[in-house]
Amino acid sequence: MGLMDLANPTRFMAFSARLLPWLGAACALAFAAGLYMTFFVAPDDYQQGATVKIMFLHVPAAWLAMMCYSIMAVSSLGTLVWKHPLADVSARAAAPIGAAFTFLSLVTGSLWGKPMWGTYWVWDARLTSVLVLFVMYLGLIALWRTMDDPIRAGKAAAILTLVGAVNLPIIKFSVDWWNTLHQPASVIRLDGPTIHPTILWPLLTMALAFTLLFVILHLLAMRNEILRRRLRTLQLGTASTRIATAAPQAAE
Amino acid sequence: MTEGPTGNWLAALFARELRLSLRSGGGALIGVLFFLAVVTVIPFGVGPDLNLLARIGPAVLWIGALLATLLGLDRLFQADRDDGSLDLVLMAGRPLEIVVLVKCLAHWTGTGLPLVAAVPVLAIFLNLEPLAIGAVTLTLAVGTPALTLIGAVGAALTVSLRRGGLLLAVLVVPFSIPVLIFGVSAAGAAVSEPAPFLAPFLYLCAMTLITAVVGPFAAAAALRFSSD
Helix, strand or coil: CCCHHHHCHHHHHHHHHHHHHHHHHHHHHHHHHHHHHHHHHCCCECCCEHHHHHHHHHHHHHHHHHHHHHHHHHHHHHHHHHCCHHHHHHHHHHHHHHHHHHHHHHHHHHHHHHHHHCCCCCCCHHHHHHHHHHHHHHHHHHHHHHCCCHHHHHHHHHHHHHHHHHHHHHHHHHHHHHCCCCCCCCCCCCCCCCCCHHHHHHHHHHHHHHHHHHHHHHHHHHHHHHHHHHHHHHHHHHHHHHHHHHHHHHHC | CCCCCHHHHHHHHHHHHHHHHHHHHHHHHHHHHHHHHHHHHHHHHHCCCHHHHHHHHHHHHHHHHHHHHHHHHHHCCHHHHHCCHHHHHHHCCCCHHHHHHHHHHHHHHHHHHHHHHHHHHHHHHCCCCHHHHHHHHHHHHHHHHHHHHHHHHHHHHCCCCCCCHHHHHHHHHHHCHHHHHHHHHHHHHHHCCCCCCHHHHHHHHHHHHHHHHHHHHHHHHHHHHHHC
16 A cells, blocks of 8 residues: 555545554553663662653653654645645644643653752753743644634644744754753764663653654544544535525525 | 836835835834833833843843734734735735735834834833943844744734734744844843854844745745635
């Protein structure tokens, strides 16, 4: 089955229905392994104690928050350039999930920050740009909700998503200029990871589990969105036939 | 728009937009009045300490200008859509990106430039030094076009909505953060000696030039989609 066949919503529904149970099982396994390693394999930090285990939730959530926006940007390109019927559904379904992961990374980060930095929130560069990302997610969701016509709302949101994709690096860079306290990136670096394998492996397993969770939630949300649009079309159809049949009676 | 050489219709469009933004709905003065109101309210919030006001003065002026710009943005396309002239512009066959750019320039001349002109007077209320007054005025003169151009994207996206003003502000504010950061740090650098003025100022100029490209293209695309 080629990728283009999935452009048909009916085929997508059938394919995703077959895929979801397998993904669910894989996600459960990955979470079981990741949580076991988090609590029983990964050592406590010599300074931070057990608090460091929040990182195994915080870091994957932050990764997912950014990956979700990339998926929305690619989907928006699909909406505007190729007018792909599923791209718009994919972008719309991804937005609340991305907002949820961003919120999760903000909450876990501030819960970790209270004992470590002594405060729930600091206006540090990374925290600030994640907060801006969160506001952008909420703005996009609000734009989708305000417009009645899903096709028109999809196009407007796609433009805003792409403008955001251009602007996010600029915002990130300008906020870095403004203030910096957060530790620099320590996993993806040119000279190899700087964290110990006993922490790295649980982290990567949790990242895999979070990614699978995202894929499952995204597919489910896309299926819901397709069903919602079909329902809307049916309702509009019955409403127009009701008007069409009611009109002659009124004329009599 | 009259037929003729290129400069003609651009000048005609600019003159029409400028006249509308100066004369309709209270005109340019209402934005300046709002700016004055914001600056007046600040000392009631933070206290009348002149040293404190001098320190936060550049930031207060920048935030006031941002809010005043946001307030006027819904008039950029809304009135044209209501009376149908937006559809005429769309069907006229002229490049819509250029039309949007000219509309933004005229809108800025009508609403942004009066804000910049009001800054030296308002800065006196905030106990700013002459050098700082010059720096804030200069950064606002360079930075407010960027705010208008970013706002044009939001205004074009929300043009088909009734009462889209609040949503417009929510959409535009995240994108205006870089402009605010570099504007305030350039203006603040002139007050506190060791920080360099030129680097953030040049970044601010770059920001305005980037938005002059991205803004009209995105706004024109949004206007096309909103009409079909």
